[in-house]
Amino acid sequence: MKTIYSLWLARYLIDQGFRCLKTIPNPYKPWMNAYQFERTAELDKAIDKYIKEGKNNYDSNTSKS
Numbered sequence: 001m002k003t004i005y006s007l008w009l010a011r012y013l014i015d016q017g018f019r020c021l022k023t024i025p026n027p028y029k030p031w032m033n034a035y036q037f038e039r040t041a042e043l044d045k046a047i048d049k050y051i052k053e054g055k056n057n058y059d060s061n062t063s064k065s
Helices: 007-015 041-053 055-062
Strands: 002-004 020-025 033-037
Touching: 002 007, 007 020, 007 033, 007 041
Parallel strands: none
Antiparallel strands: 002 033, 020 033
16 A cells, blocks of 8 residues: 555546545645555556656646636
């Protein structure tokens, strides 16, 4: 199980076809959520791609004017 604390990253992974298995309270920021995904090599590659491409590229591409 891989826990994601970033809503933007969780949305990116869902857009890439990964399924969020569970939403839990974020233990570090209880007013926010954390998202759990099945940990696979493909998931790790998608996370690496998100980080390498820069989260701002994804964030600005998903907003609609």
